[in-house]
Amino acid sequence: MGSAPAGSARARYLVFFQYVGTAFSGVAAVRGAQRAVAVGVQNFLEEAAERLGSVVPVKVTVSSRTDAGVHALSNAAHLDVQRRPGRPPFSPEALARALNTHLTHPAIRVLQAFRVPSDFHARYAATSRSYLYRLATGCARPDQMPVFERDRCWALRTDCLDVAAMQEAAQHLLGTHDFSAFQSAGSPTPSPVRTLRRACVSPHPASPFALPQESSLRFWTVEFESQSFLYRQVRRMTAVLVAVGLGALTPAQVKAILESRDPLGRYQSRVAPACGLFLKSVQYGGLDGGSPACARGEGQAPGSREAPSG
Structure with a gap:
């Protein structure tokens, strides 16, 4: 400059x-x-x-x-x-x-x-960031998704998800862990250790764009909050939780995947589509006026020199 x-x-x-x-x-x-x-x-x-x-x-x-x-x-x-x-x-x-x-x-x-x-x-002053991932069930083919929802959710070719099992699996991800198993190559980081503060799966309000004859269409959200995330960690964790919801994995297997620290396994190497992922918010502390401190999100600890990425 x-x-x-x-x-x-x-x-x-x-x-x-x-x-x-x-x-x-x-x-x-x-x-x-x-x-x-x-x-x-x-x-x-x-x-x-x-x-x-x-x-x-x-x-x-x-x-x-x-x-x-x-x-x-x-x-x-x-x-x-x-x-x-x-x-x-x-x-x-x-x-x-x-x-x-x-x-x-x-x-x-x-x-x-x-x-x-x-x-x-x-980047470095952010104290927390959160991501939201949107899932849709009840859509047999992508062309059956309302055009206003395309590119804004992952349309799963199933009528139902075992949400209780997904919620149980998400609990294994909470806390401080080595998340190497959920890291994609492409963004070197000094340490794969992260602290996941929140991981939850819940029903999402019905889409206002779904027609009455599309009543089988349902939406779900997966949310994560942490100080920072590894490259594509959110999309990899989401893919594994979806595998649990579809019955391909058990919650206990998610714990084993996490502890394996192996990013090349059959399930943990899968990445959920980008279209369903939203950076929900970024939170800052210690700013006058209070508003920035109330902006919730997935983040980076003050003084850290790593760039967070979902």
């Missing part, structure tokens, strides 16, 4: 934003020639930020990476805006409005912005 004129005021903001991930290669920006074939959510955020009139380029630092096709009800990022000398910093409300005005993709929306200290980091 270039240097700013003397007397110009720099302000750092924490921004919460959401997106439907279907059209994107992920949240991370795509640089160079690859922009011709793929684009990330961050690209559009940065292009909107460029129109804020900052005297230095605005870099958007995203809290939580998500893969291609994964959605976010609420992700977070920080950015610095340095206005011309004599111009006061944007209020958080004005910044959020301006970003939404300049966003050119309809599948992205800025939810809220907050002023934060100049050394605040959206």
Whole structure:
């Protein structure tokens, strides 16, 4: 970044934003020639930020990476805006409005912005993140899924799930463990040990897009919360819990898979489709105003240098 004129005021903001991930290669920006074939959510955020009139380029630092096709009800990022000398910093409300005005993709929306200290980091300051995965049963073929639900859930070719067994299996995942068995290659990490604070399976409200003749269609959610996750850990854990729900695994076998630390086994190497996964929220502590501290989610402990990923 270039240097700013003397007397110009720099302000750092924490921004919460959401997106439907279907059209994107992920949240991370795509640089160079690859922009011709793929684009990330961050690209559009940065292009909107460029129109804020900052005297230095605005870099958007995203809290939580998500893969291609994964959605976010609420992700977070920080950015610095340095206005011309004599111009006061944007209020958080004005910044959020301006970003939404300049966003050119309809599948992205800025939810809220907050002023934060100049050394605040959206990734490393997050205290918790949560993910939600949506499942659907009662749909024999993908083309029978309501078009408004496609790319927003995993349509299972079954009429029922053993949810009680799934809930029992999820209990084996709670706590602090070596989650190597649920890690995909591609994101080196110093340690595979994570603490899973919450893992639950529950019925989801009926889809408002299902017609009366589609009464057999039912939805379920799987939710996880932790300080941080290994690469594709959420989608691998979901796939294993679905295998339990279908009767292919027992809850006790899930415990054995976890303890095996083997990521190449028959069931733990399966990855649930990206389309059903939502980053639900990101939580921060110790910020004035309380709102960021109440944003729930799957996260990274303060001071940690690992990038969380579902």
